[in-house]
Amino acid sequence: MASEPPVIDIHTHIYPSSYISLLRSRTTVPYLLYPFEKGASPRLIILPSDDDSSLPPESRGRPIDPSYTDIGVKLKFMSNHHITASVISLANPWLDFLSPKEGPKWARMINDELEFTCSRDQGKLWAFATLPLSASPLDIVTEVDRLQTLPHIRGIILGTTGLGNGLDDPNLDSIWAALEEKQLPIFLHPHYGLPSSLYGPRASEYGHVLPLSLGFPMETTIAFTRMWLSGVFDRYPKLKLLIAHSGGTIPFLAGRIDSCVKHERHFPEHSNEYGEKSRGPERSLDRVLFDNIWLDAVVYSETGVRAAVDKVSYKKVLFGTDHPFFPPLEGGAEKWASVETNFDAVTGGQDNAGSRAILGGNAIELLGLEINPGEAENSPVEGL
Numbered sequence: 001m002a003s004e005p006p007v008i009d010i011h012t013h014i015y016p017s018s019y020i021s022l023l024r025s026r027t028t029v030p031y032l033l034y035p036f037e038k039g040a041s042p043r044l045i046i047l048p049s050d051d052d053s054s055l056p057p058e059s060r061g062r063p064i065d066p067s068y069t070d071i072g073v074k075l076k077f078m079s080n081h082h083i084t085a086s087v088i089s090l091a092n093p094w095l096d097f098l099s100p101k102e103g104p105k106w107a108r109m110i111n112d113e114l115e116f117t118c119s120r121d122q123g124k125l126w127a128f129a130t131l132p133l134s135a136s137p138l139d140i141v142t143e144v145d146r147l148q149t150l151p152h153i154r155g156i157i158l159g160t161t162g163l164g165n166g167l168d169d170p171n172l173d174s175i176w177a178a179l180e181e182k183q184l185p186i187f188l189h190p191h192y193g194l195p196s197s198l199y200g201p202r203a204s205e206y207g208h209v210l211p212l213s214l215g216f217p218m219e220t221t222i223a224f225t226r227m228w229l230s231g232v233f234d235r236y237p238k239l240k241l242l243i244a245h246s247g248g249t250i251p252f253l254a255g256r257i258d259s260c261v262k263h264e265r266h267f268p269e270h271s272n273e274y275g276e277k278s279r280g281p282e283r284s285l286d287r288v289l290f291d292n293i294w295l296d297a298v299v300y301s302e303t304g305v306r307a308a309v310d311k312v313s314y315k316k317v318l319f320g321t322d323h324p325f326f327p328p329l330e331g332g333a334e335k336w337a338s339v340e341t342n343f344d345a346v347t348g349g350q351d352n353a354g355s356r357a358i359l360g361g362n363a364i365e366l367l368g369l370e371i372n373p374g375e376a377e378n379s380p381v382e383g384l
């Protein structure tokens with residue numbers, strides 16, 4: 001039987017047991033709250049707004065059930081959805097909140113645990129490591145160097161705050177240099193959203209809808225745009241950046257961003273690579289999108305996938321599920337509607353070559369994954 005094209009999930013999260021023990025040891029956000037009710041899942045108090053002692057413990061934060069912590073549950077989810085391999089990453093808020101001294105120790109522990117987890121399921125599991133961003137740039141670079149000894153680590157996941165001042169901070173240069181030199185892709189992922197004041201006095205009526213649907217994508221859009229504006233991609237032209245949620249709104253807003261830069265008198269004028277006079281970063285936004293940027297396909301619509309493909313090409317868009325977030329609304333369903341929506345958004349709007357590339361081929365190429373041939377059987381991609 002000919003093996004089917006592989007399906008690779010590059011956006012799938014976990015809280016390893018070392019991270020759970022870290023959260024459990026804390027009493028300030030983020031921390032884990034253990035309700036009194038027997039058998040109830042602990043609750044992650046992840047945002048300051050979750051830390052509301054006027055609410056009963058079972059209504060604070062979000063429940064952390066085994067889908068967040070148990071790799072067996074993830075493997076079952078993969079099998080239910082015919083996913084050949086997954087690139088797991090620590091879920092937010094990573095290690096941003098630790099003291100400079102604590103960060104490196106926890107990063108080593110978590111990355112070692114991710115490596116160990118992946119090594120037990122050869123070919124099925126790979127990982128994005130986490131960096132101790134509250135530590136000194138030297139300590140962070142030391143961890144980047146150490147990742148070379150962990151064969152299942154194929155990149156790093158990064159939030160938008162950097163060392164505390166965002167990703168246009170020149171103090172990040174030694175870290176970009178190390179990631180570029182090692183050709184370790186960066187998976188840029190949001191956590192903080194936008195200031196909650198933007199959601200207005202009725203925000204609580206809308207729950208997490210505004211922060212997740214709009215805050216997350218705008219956070220990512222702004223973080224990447226600041227990187228580009230500050231010349232990160234001019235100084236590190238071989239950096240590889242994979243942006244979550246199809247780049248937030250970057251594919252849709254790229255033209256407007258470009259136009260605003262050209263009209264901004266503040267930037268020095270220079271000749272760009274086409275010999276045209278332009279202002280702003282030396283490498284144009286389109287050039288950087290084409291050379292340095294990969295986008296996931298976690299956008300829940302064909303329109304979104306088409307926009308991503310249009311900006312970075314079908315060879316640089318990668319399938320993901322965001323497991324364990326966006327679970328089925330009816331508990332216990334084996335097939336997740338959110339996964340099927342993202343899957344159909346890829347296969348519905350692309351030809352066979354495009355779908356194959358987005359569903360698996362691009363991840364294999366970008367991350368150098370070695371997939372067991374047998375693992376690729378039973379793909380749901382009929383006719384590909």
Ligand code: 5CU
Nearest residue numbers: 013091092212244322325
């Ligand atoms: O949509 C997402 O990617 C997520 C995530 O990763 N973490 C989270 O807390 N909510 C949504």
Ligand code: ZN
Nearest residue numbers: 011013189322
């Ligand atoms: Zn995510």
